[in-house]
Amino acid sequence: MKIAFLGLGRMGTELALKLVNDHELTVWNRTAAKTEPLVAAGARAAATPEEAVEGAELVITSLFGPDEVREVVIEPGLIAPDVTWADSTTISPADAAEFAAAVPGFVHTPVVGTLPPARAGKLGVYVGGADACRRHVVAQTVAPWAAANPERLREVDTAAKAAVGKLLANLALAVSLEGFREALDLGLSQGLSESEVVSMLGSTGLEFIVNMKAPFLLGERSVSPGDFSVDAIAKDARLMLDAADTDLPAVAAALRSLEAQQAADNGDKDLSSVVVNRDV
Numbered sequence: 001m002k003i004a005f006l007g008l009g010r011m012g013t014e015l016a017l018k019l020v021n022d023h024e025l026t027v028w029n030r031t032a033a034k035t036e037p038l039v040a041a042g043a044r045a046a047a048t049p050e051e052a053v054e055g056a057e058l059v060i061t062s063l064f065g066p067d068e069v070r071e072v073v074i075e076p077g078l079i080a081p082d083v084t085w086a087d088s089t090t091i092s093p094a095d096a097a098e099f100a101a102a103v104p105g106f107v108h109t110p111v112v113g114t115l116p117p118a119r120a121g122k123l124g125v126y127v128g129g130a131d132a133c134r135r136h137v138v139a140q141t142v143a144p145w146a147a148a149n150p151e152r153l154r155e156v157d158t159a160a161k162a163a164v165g166k167l168l169a170n171l172a173l174a175v176s177l178e179g180f181r182e183a184l185d186l187g188l189s190q191g192l193s194e195s196e197v198v199s200m201l202g203s204t205g206l207e208f209i210v211n212m213k214a215p216f217l218l219g220e221r222s223v224s225p226g227d228f229s230v231d232a233i234a235k236d237a238r239l240m241l242d243a244a245d246t247d248l249p250a251v252a253a254a255l256r257s258l259e260a261q262q263a264a265d266n267g268d269k270d271l272s273s274v275v276v277n278r279d280v
Helices: 010-017 032-040 049-053 066-074 093-102 115-119 132-141 159-189 194-200 207-217 230-243 249-263
Strands: 002-006 024-028 058-061 084-087 106-108 124-128 153-156
Touching (some): 002 010, 002 049, 010 115, 024 049, 058 132, 066 084, 084 132, 093 106, 093 159, 106 132, 124 159, 132 153, 159 194, 159 207, 159 249, 194 207, 230 249
Parallel strands (some): 002 024, 124 153
């Protein structure tokens, strides 16, 4: 298939690399240097989004957020009505409904997971759209993203429902991260070391986030560049708060910790900065 892939950030690059061997891939990114790994793998780089989508049978976008989607795709009317557009950007349900109304071929394809599972083909993927035929084609195309756990690739009948699924996943991530931070505060206040707290959190409800982020806390990995930035999860937390019709106090607490990291110039670092740099 002839595919245009727009947006080669940390996750977008990994998603595109999973497709380049099986399709004719043209890639675009605002920072042109970020196309180099894909070009080395066999893709063609385009200078503009318009050049990238010319003649494409499928357009895939992986941008930072809904505002960037509007700027790159919606406002310039980038995608023709007969072309399928699969967007993996994390957006709100309202954004998804808006984009589906604006572009008939819209299918929302958010992914659940960070860079290591992306490289291993172990992401979760929601494929949401009202057109079952387009949805099925997209699901088949992006199947390599979840190749190691195909049961985690799920088709849903609206783009908005796919957006909800992604926000639910990232809510669990943000709230668990805040729980890890507070558990460290509690344990250290009682004289435990960080490694002792990490050990005691094994086999608890926080085990997943602890296993994922303890290597950063214990100095085994650097928060720069990390896997998933503070800026990205903070943006997603704001989408959650905007989408809910009731208060989300746990998300709000997580966002306050993330915003403290942003204020300390840690926004581009891994979200584990919330536990690594608790003194900010």
